[in-house]
Amino acid sequence: MNNNLNIDNIITINNASVIYQKDNLITHALTQVTLEIKRGSFIAILGRNGSGKSTLAKLLNASLLPDIGEIFVDGINTNDESRAFDIRSKVGMVFQNPDNQMVATIIEDDLAFGPENLGIPRAEIRERVDWALKTVGMYEHRLRATQKLSGGQKQRVAIAAVLSMAPDVLILDEATAMLDPRGREEVMDTARKLNTEKHMTIVLITHYMDEAVCADKIIVLDEGRVVTEGTPIEVFRQVDLIKKAGLEFPTPAEAAFKLKTLGYNIPVVLTDDELVEALCQLK
Ligand SMILES: Nc1ncnc2c1ncn2[C@@H]1O[C@H](COP(=O)(O)OP(=O)(O)O)[C@@H](O)[C@H]1O
């Protein structure tokens, strides 16, 4: 334990750097990253391909250790190898490809696999699996084959598999990238519900700006550095910085910018409701 840690934070990152070395190629994947993630918050991490998002995610569940600096998860230093198991059960991850995350043919068997490995008693496994399936809205499908599901349903099962481990933090690393709009919506609804109803801390890594606007805090990475962090409006107001980081804007913001170039006096808006409100103010 580090006595200087703020216990409101489920995750604290102090000056972390990651340098990959492959053959003769050295990549500074993350450089001097310092961040705090509050318990129960919804965080979005944005940045172009190669900006270090997945590397940062891996630091958060100790699947990667920093070369410099330190990461604390619920007060535990991820460098403490004797606690690696605790950290991995506190921080669950869902990745891009739903097909790579299934271990069993039948959905409920797939979910039981993790808790079985933890040596959890059968009755509790049953409870956890049922709870997780209900939470993601897949309970009625529990006896179906995982391969028969849609992409969105597979990702919800992948989230349920993480939930069956009873984590404090759920990381979604581009978990909607391979889904159709409906599947994306299913996964995002599930993430928002886990945050608001179960107070789970969510770390959403995404290429879709519209998914990030519901976050409490957005963190923008560029070339392995945090270039800005703040509420969605604080971040997307920095138009030049957002463009420089290779990002786009949420759809309503793009619409507002177009109107602005046409001479209308309209502020930066992030949601459809805000856009409608701003349009009503125009006349
Ligand atoms: N295992 C690895 N070995 C060497 N370089 C890597 C490895 N993983 C990632 N990188 C490099 O580190 C940088 C950051 O990668 P990554 O964290 O995957 O970015 P993102 O998820 O934002 O696309 C990239 O330049 C990438 O090529």
Ligand SMILES: [Mg+2]
């Ligand atoms: Mg990535």
